[in-house]
Structures are given as C-alpha cells and as structure tokens.
Amino acid sequence: MIKKLLPALNLRFLILLLAFSAAMSTLVGSFYSTYQVQKEQLTTYTLNSNLAYAQKLASATDNFLKAALQQLAYSAKVIEQSASDSKLLSKEVIRLNHQTDSFNSVVINVHGVIAATSPLLEKIIGKAINSPGAIEALKEKRPLISEPYMSAAGNLIVFISHPLFDKEANYIGYVGGSLYLKEKNILNELLEQHYYKGGSYLYVVSSSKRILYHPEPTRIGNVVNSNSVIDDVVSGGQGKSLVVNSVGKPMIAGYAPVALSGWGIVAQRPLKTTLSSLDILTIEVVKRTIPMALITFIFIGLFAHFIARPLKRLADNADTLDDPQSLEKLKAVKSWYFESHRLKLAMLKGVNILQMQIGQLRHDAQTDPLTETHNRRSLNGLLNQLIFKQTTFAILEIDIDFFKRVNDTFGHDKGDEALVYLTNIIKKLSRKDDIVARIGGEEFVLVLPNEDSQSAFKIAERLRTTVESSKIDTIGYITISIGIATWPDHSNDIDQVYKCADKALYHAKEHGRNQSVVADLL
Ligand SMILES: Nc1nc2c(ncn2[C@@H]2O[C@H](COP(=O)(O)OP(=O)(O)OP(=O)(O)O)[C@@H](O)[C@H]2O)c(=O)[nH]1
Numbered sequence: 001m002i003k004k005l006l007p008a009l010n011l012r013f014l015i016l017l018l019a020f021s022a023a024m025s026t027l028v029g030s031f032y033s034t035y036q037v038q039k040e041q042l043t044t045y046t047l048n049s050n051l052a053y054a055q056k057l058a059s060a061t062d063n064f065l066k067a068a069l070q071q072l073a074y075s076a077k078v079i080e081q082s083a084s085d086s087k088l089l090s091k092e093v094i095r096l097n098h099q100t101d102s103f104n105s106v107v108i109n110v111h112g113v114i115a116a117t118s119p120l121l122e123k124i125i126g127k128a129i130n131s132p133g134a135i136e137a138l139k140e141k142r143p144l145i146s147e148p149y150m151s152a153a154g155n156l157i158v159f160i161s162h163p164l165f166d167k168e169a170n171y172i173g174y175v176g177g178s179l180y181l182k183e184k185n186i187l188n189e190l191l192e193q194h195y196y197k198g199g200s201y202l203y204v205v206s207s208s209k210r211i212l213y214h215p216e217p218t219r220i221g222n223v224v225n226s227n228s229v230i231d232d233v234v235s236g237g238q239g240k241s242l243v244v245n246s247v248g249k250p251m252i253a254g255y256a257p258v259a260l261s262g263w264g265i266v267a268q269r270p271l272k273t274t275l276s277s278l279d280i281l282t283i284e285v286v287k288r289t290i291p292m293a294l295i296t297f298i299f300i301g302l303f304a305h306f307i308a309r310p311l312k313r314l315a316d317n318a319d320t321l322d323d324p325q326s327l328e329k330l331k332a333v334k335s336w337y338f339e340s341h342r343l344k345l346a347m348l349k350g351v352n353i354l355q356m357q358i359g360q361l362r363h364d365a366q367t368d369p370l371t372e373t374h375n376r377r378s379l380n381g382l383l384n385q386l387i388f389k390q391t392t393f394a395i396l397e398i399d400i401d402f403f404k405r406v407n408d409t410f411g412h413d414k415g416d417e418a419l420v421y422l423t424n425i426i427k428k429l430s431r432k433d434d435i436v437a438r439i440g441g442e443e444f445v446l447v448l449p450n451e452d453s454q455s456a457f458k459i460a461e462r463l464r465t466t467v468e469s470s471k472i473d474t475i476g477y478i479t480i481s482i483g484i485a486t487w488p489d490h491s492n493d494i495d496q497v498y499k500c501a502d503k504a505l506y507h508a509k510e511h512g513r514n515q516s517v518v519a520d521l522l
Contacts, residue, residue, distance in 0.1 A: 012308035019300040027293065031282065038278050043252060046274050047240035050254030050267040055238065057202065058256035058265045060190055065160070065260045068177070069143050071100055072162035075175045079107060080164055083172055089116035096177070103160065103177035110173045112138055133159025137174050145261045148181060148206050148221070156181040156221045158212065158261075181212050181220055188213065198276075200269040207234050207262030219246075229253050233264025242271065310340035314347060321351050322358060370416055371423040374437035379445060382435050383494055386449060387487065393449045394456030397483040397501040398426070398463070400442040401513040410475045415442075421472050422480070429463050453518045456484050460516035468514060479514035481505055490519055 075096045082088050089107050096105040097118035107116045112128050112135075133146035137159060146159040161176030191202060191213050204213035209230055210223050224230050229243050238256040245251045245268070253268035313333040320326050330348050335341040366378035374382065386393050400406070400422065407415040419442060426436050426446055435447035446463070448456050460482040467480050483505025485491075490500040500519035508517040 010308065011311055012304045015304035015307060016301060019304065020297065023293065023296060023300070027289065031286065034285075035278065035282055038281070039275060042274055042278055043242070043271070046252045046269055047242075047254060050252060050269060051238070051240040051256070052254065054202065054254045054256040054265045054267040057191065057267070058238075058258045061204070061258045061263070061265065062260050064190060065145055065258065068100060068103070068160050069145070069162065069260075071096060072160060072175055072177070073143065075105070076162040076164050079175055080166065080172075083109075083164060083166065086116065090118070090120070092116075093118040093175070094120075096175070100177070103179045105175065105177045107164075107175045108134060108138070108173045110138075110171060115173070131157070131159070133157060133161070133176070133178070137161035137163075137176055141171050141174075144176075147208055148210050148212055150221065151178070156212075158206075198269065198273040200267070200273075202265060202267040204258075205230050205234060205264045205266070207264075209234055212263060229255050229266055230264060233257050233266060234262065236262075243268070307337070310335045310337075310344070314340065314343055318347070321347070321354055324355070327351050327355065368438040371420055371438050373423055373427075373444070374435060376437065376439045379435065379437035379439060379447070380494075383447065383487075386447075387494065391449050392452070392487060392489075393447050394451040394453065394484060394486045395497055395501045396446040396448065396456060396460050396463070396516075397485075397498075397505045398422075398444040398446060398480050399482075399505055399509070401479045401481055401509075403442040403478075406475055406478065414474050418472055418475055418478055421470075422467060422478070425467055425470060426463060429459070429466060451486070453484060453486050453489065456486065457516055457518050460484055464514065464516055481508035481513045482516040483508060483519060484516060485519040 075092055078092050079089060093105040093107055093116045097103075105118045106114060106129075108129060109115050112130070114125050114127055114129055117125060131151060132149040136146050137144050141163045143162050144160070146157075146161075148156055148158050151157045155178075158179040158181060159176055160179060161174045163174045164172045166172050191204065192215075201215045202213075203211055203215070203219070205224060206212050208223070209225060210221060211219050214220050224246070227243065229241055232239065232241075233255040234257070236257045236259075240252075240254045243251050243253050250271040251268040252271055252274055253266055255264055255266040257264050310333050314330070314335075317326050317329050317333070323329075327348070330344060330351060333340075333344055335344040366374060366381075368375045383393070400418070403415065403418075406418055419438070422444070423436065423438070426444060430436055430446060430448075433449050435445075435449075437445045437447070439445050446459075448459060451459065464480055464482055467478060469477075471477055483501040483503065485497045485500035485504060487494060487497045491497050504517040504519035508515045511517075
C-alpha cells in the first residue's frame with residue numbers, strides 16, 4: 001500500500017502541498033480574523049449609533065411632550081381666569097388647537113362633562129366623557145400623559161391634560177388634548193424623520209409595553225412581551241443590544257426612555273443588512289487577492305521545482321550507480337544548495353568506490369592472477385565479440401612440454417616463474433589486438449584476429465623458437481607445443497575450433513613435442 005503511494009509523494013509535490021496549505025491557512029485565517037474584527041467594529045458602531053439615535057429621539061419626544069404640557073398649562077391659566085365663560089372657553093380651545101396642531105383640545109369640568117371642544121363638536125358639548133384618559137385625568141388632578149387607550153371610534157389615543165383650579169384652589173376640571181397615534185401628527189413627523197434605509201426602523205412603546213409608534217401601522221397598539229430591550233427601556237433603562245425581533249430577525253438595537261411619559265424608543269437595524277456591506281467587502285478583497293495568490297503559487301511551484309530537481313536527479317541516478325555513465329550523470333547534476341551539494345559529493349564518492357570495486361571484481365573475474373592474462377571466461381567473452389563482429393581469427397593452443405618435470409625438479413614456485421616467463425614472451429610477440437589467455441595449468445591460448453592458418457603457423461613457430469632459445473635463469477630452457485585452428489575455416493562453432501586446436505596440440509605432443517601443428521580441416 002505504502003509502496004503504491006510512494007511515487008506520487010515526491011518532494012516537489014510535498015513542498016507544493018506544504019506551501020499551498022500554509023498559504024491557504026494564512027489567507028483563510030487572515031480573512032476570517034479581518035472579517036471578525038470588522039464585524040465586531042461594524043456591530044459596535046451600529047449599536048452605538050442606534051443608541052445615540054434612540055437617545056436623541058427620546059429627548060426630542062420628551063421635549064415635545066413637555067411643550068404640550070406647557071401649552072396646556074398656559075391654557076389652564078387662561079381658562080382658570082373665567083371658567084364659566086363659555087365663549088372664552090371656546091376661544092381658548094380653538095387657539096390651543098391651532099397653536100399645537102398636535103391634538104384636538106377639550107375642556108372638561110369637574111363633573112366630567114365636556115364644556116368646549118376644538119374642532120367644535122356641538123353635539124358632544126354638555127355630555128359626560130368616560131374614556132380611560134379622561135377618567136384618569138379627573139382622578140389624578142395633575143398634569144398627565146395617559147396610558148394609550150383605544151377610543152370608542154377605534155383610535156389609539158394618548159390623552160395629555162392639565163388640571164384647572166379656581167381662585168380658592170378647588171379642582172374644577174381640566175384642559176386636555178388627544179393625540180391620535182395612528183394618524184399623522186407631530187409625534188409621527190418627529191419620528192419619521194428617521195432615515196429608514198437598509199431595513200433600519202424605530203418604534204415607541206408605552207410604559208405598559210404597548211406599541212405607540214411603528215413604521216408598520218398594523219403593529220401600533222400591540223403589546224410586546226418577552227423582549228429584553230422593551231423590558232429594560234420601560235423600566236427607565238437605556239442601552240444597546242443584539243435582539244431577535246418579532247419575526248425572528250436578529251437586530252442591532254439601541255434604546256432610550258422618554259422620561260416624562262415612561263415610554264421607550266427603540267432604534268434598530270437588521271444585523272444581516274449591517275453585515276451585508278462587510279460580505280461585499282470581503283468578496284471584493286478575496287477577488288483582489290486571487291491574482292496575487294495565483295502569482296505566489298506559481299512562484300512557489302517554480303521554487304519547489306528548483307529545490308526538488310537536484311534531489312530528483314540524484315535519486316534517479318541512485319538506482320543505477322553501477323552504470324559506468326552514472327559518474328558523468330551525477331557530475332552533471334546542478335546541486336545549487338548545501339544539502340543537495342553534500343549529497344552529490346557523497347554519491348560521487350560512493351560511485352567512485354563502487355566502480356573501483358566493480359572494476360577490481362571484473363578484473364579479478366576475468367584475469368588469471370598469476371600471469372595477469374585473460375582467464376577462460378574472459379577469453380570466451382572476447383571470442384564471442386569477435387564472432388559477433390564477424391572478425392576471423394586463429395587460435396594457438398600453447399602447452400609447456402614436460403612441465404611436470406619442471407615442478408618436480410625445481411619446485412612449484414619455480415614452475416610459476418616459468419609460467420610468468422612464458423607469458424611475457426607470448427605478450428612480447430603478440431600485437432595490440434591479439435588476446436593472451438591462460439586456460440589451464442600450463443596451457444595458454446593466443447588468439448590472432450584476422451589471421452589464417454598459414455600466418456598463424458608462422459607466428460606460432462616464431463613463438464616456439466623464441467621460447468626454445470630463451471634461457472630461464474632458475475630452471476634453464478623449456479619448450480612448448482602449439483596446436484592451431486581458425487574460425488571459421490575449421491568450424492563455425494567455436495567449441496569445434498577448440499577441439500581442432502586440441503587435436504593439433506595432441507598431435508604435436510604425440511610427435512615429439514616442441515612443434516607447431518595446424519589442425520586438419522574437418
Ligand atoms: N608451477 C605450477 N605448476 C602447475 C600449475 N598448474 C598445473 N601445474 C602443473 O603442470 C603439470 C602438468 O603436467 P602434465 O599435464 O602431466 O603435462 P606435462 O608434464 O607438461 O607433460 P606434457 O604436457 O605431456 O608435455 C602438473 O605437474 C601440474 O601440477 C601452476 O599453476 N603452477
């Protein structure tokens with residue numbers, strides 16, 4: 001299994017993999033952390049701006065309500081001058097109505113009966129009023145902003161009133177006005193100045209968590225429970241928070257209370273919208289990063305190639321160190337950095353030693369140790385090469401005569417010296433392309449390429465006579481017998497040629513030794 005995997009996992013691939021994963025994790029990591037930091041900043045910024053906006057609107061609403069109460073207080077003073085004067089009452093409520101343009105105005109006497117209205121509604125003048133706001137105002141006898149309530153005509157109303165007292169400080173009723181929350185009024189106008197972009201909106205709740213203002217009119221009048229922001233703002237708290245709105249959307253909310261009425265103003269923006277610009281920014285950054293990343297990867301690829309190349313070449317050569325050309329191939333490897341250079345030097349050293357040893361072994365395997373001539377195996381190889389090249393040749397099979405006697409008389413060492421001595425004579429008389437081999441104890445072969453029987457015989461005779469006439473210091477004179485055969489004249493089969501030479505040599509021995517004999521043609 002591992003062996004199967006190994007070829008794919010080359011160094012270049014591993015460097016690429018490492019560089020790619022490092023670059024990718026750095027990129028993804030930096031994108032992620034940048035995104036997170038910016039998301040945090042954007043969220044915090046939106047939280048803060050929503051809080052600031054809610055505070056601003058809460059204060060504006062507070063001022064609006066304060067102004068409304070002050071206007072009522074002024075009217076109350078005017079009315080208190082002459083509460084029984086119905087003309088004055090009418091005049092003042094009309095003036096009040098026109099002054100504020102925020103709500104209608106009405107004067108109620110101590111019995112809860114309507115004394116004057118603006119706009120003028122004659123049919124209700126003199127009638128008792130029993131709306132929750134009116135009842136509350138009569139009961140409280142103080143400047144009051146009522147809880148919102150639903151009127152008989154189905155309007156959501158907040159009733160703002162100021163009590164009336166006579167000169168003796170007896171309570172004589174109140175002057176007040178209704179603010180119709182679902183209709184266009186100054187409160188709506190104030191709130192609608194809000195910039196509703198990207199899903200941002202704000203809403204106002206009463207102290208009883210009823211929605212007084214909402215950009216979606218159907219929500220007005222609804223009571224909102226289980227909302228931490230509303231719970232906090234109606235308790236007078238202000239702050240900022242991530243909340244989920246009534247339709248399950250995460251929102252970034254800022255909220256502040258309206259001190260005078262106990263209402264709460266919540267400004268919020270969908271988290272998704274807030275972050276969408278960040279998503280676009282991130283995609284843009286990724287897009288712009290891609291070309292640079294590609295260039296980097298190409299650069300890494302090239303670099304990986306240059307790092308891996310010398311090691312790959314060295315590894316390729318490692319399999320064929322016994323190849324005679326491996327030394328040259330190794331030298332050609334451009335080992336441009338420290339480790340590859342060290343490796344190359346070590347391999348060169350190894351190859352040198354290996355090839356020297358191989359050379360020595362080859363030499364040993366092919367050479368006769370005593371005479372340093374070819375042995376039989378080497379001779380066969382060389383003859384096969386000649387045959388392969390169709391080079392004709394003659395074989396001289398040379399055998400020392402009565403060599404046993406030499407050994408017996410002078411000892412084996414002297415016999416060895418005689419063998420070396422004979423070798424030197426053979427070598428001296430042979431030409432560059434001739435092959436000298438020792439194939440047995442005192443048996444030699446001299447191969448003469450491109451020689452026929454005749455010229456081979458002449459050379460054999462020259463050799464024989466030279467030996468015959470050369471005195472070896474330690475043992476005196478020796479003679480040799482030579483059998484001669486040629487390839488392919490005697491046979492195409494090299495074994496048969498040997499046999500012919502053998503026969504000729506045997507013939508020489510049989511007929512008095514110290515002679516050269518050419519084998520008969522078969
Ligand atoms: N000194 C020495 N003697 C060897 C070596 N190899 C073989 N001999 C000897 O060579 C001799 C060969 O003897 P024989 O085969 O009887 O032949 P010969 O005495 O030369 O007689 P003929 O060949 O018939 O003339 C033997 O005594 C071997 O011991 C060697 O390496 N060194």
